[in-house]
Amino acid sequence: MFGFFAKRRRKKIREGDFPGAWAEILETNFPIHRQLSAADQRELHGHILVFLDEKMFEGCGGLVIDDEIRVTIAAQACILLLHREPAYYPTLRTILVYPSSYLAKHPHDEKKKHHRLGESWQFGPVVLAWDSSRRGGKNAFDGHNVVIHEFAHQLDQIDGAADGAPTLGQGEERGQRRQLYRSWALVFSRDFECLQKKAAKGKRTVIDHYGATNPAEFFATATEAFFEKPRQLKKKRPELYEELRAYYRQNPVAWHGSRDR
Ligand SMILES: [Zn+2]
Known part of the structure; x- marks a missing residue:
């Protein structure tokens, strides 16, 4: 369990001032944040402050890490944490950032290499391509966001298994949690199979075909x-x-207005 003093420390950091220069970075690179309520924007700022206090960023391939990179990535990672008692991705220490897509080992064939935009390792780093991360933050309506994708994996991996089921119903009683998992499994397995079938036929879907993997x-x-x-x-x-x-x-329907049709 996360210690009392650490919790208190985070609370203090969350209540700190959000630098004006960082707010300007959000304006440029994460404009969707303006659609959030004032309370949600404040909450997001607080989470970004904690995230940047706790996580290390390392530039790869010659990339020099600056505040634009840190704040742009942190904002997208932290949008997933609103309205909860956030654990701030407890198994994650380091985010490696490449200038653009990078060569990595193929997940199913060690001898092959392919270009990647990002990856998320359980008990290891999140790896991101900076150009794709920035593009994802600027365009909140195209259905693609590599930072959100990789940090969703982080949430899924917290319970020890990358199986498409994150920890549900924290704080709820056992029977209620069991019910939540049952409902999740039912809906997710049905819609996963549906996506697999549609992807195999090449049909258009709102969820990217890569989700059929x-x-x-x-x-x-x-x-x-x-x-x-x-x-x-x-x-x-x-x-x-x-x-x-x-x-x-x-x-999110509430803050997307009529743009997402
Ligand atoms: Zn993935």
Whole structure:
């Protein structure tokens, strides 16, 4: 359990001033934050302050880390934490950032290499391409956001298994939690299979076809759609939207207005 003193320290950091220069970075690189209520914006600022206090950033491939990179990535990672008692990605220490897509080992064939925009390791770093991370923050309506994707994996991995089911119903009693997991499994397995079938036929879907790879990728890509195409997701997959709304305790339809059609 997270210690009393550490919790108190975080609370103090959250209540600190959010630098004006950082607010300007959000204006430019994460404009969707303006759609949040004033209270949510304040909460997001507090989470960014804690996140940047606790996580290390390392530039790779010659990239020099600056506040623009740190704040832009932290904001997108922290949008997933609103309205909850956040654990701030407890197994994560370091975020490695490359200038753009980088060569990495193929997940299913060690001998092969392929270009990647990001990855998330359990008990290891999150790796991100800076150009894609910035593009994802600037455009909150295209359904693609590599930072949200990789940090959704982090949430999924907290309980020790990257299986598309994050920790549900924290603080709820056992029977209630069991019910939450049952409902989650039912909706997610049905919609995952549906995506697999549609992807195999090449049909257009609101969730990226990459989500058909496995349940962990399904959760990560569904999270991207939830935050970036909420209206479409709610219309096409209302039960999935409800599961994600309950888990994230947010309703992005409200702050997307009419742009997401
Ligand atoms: Zn992924």
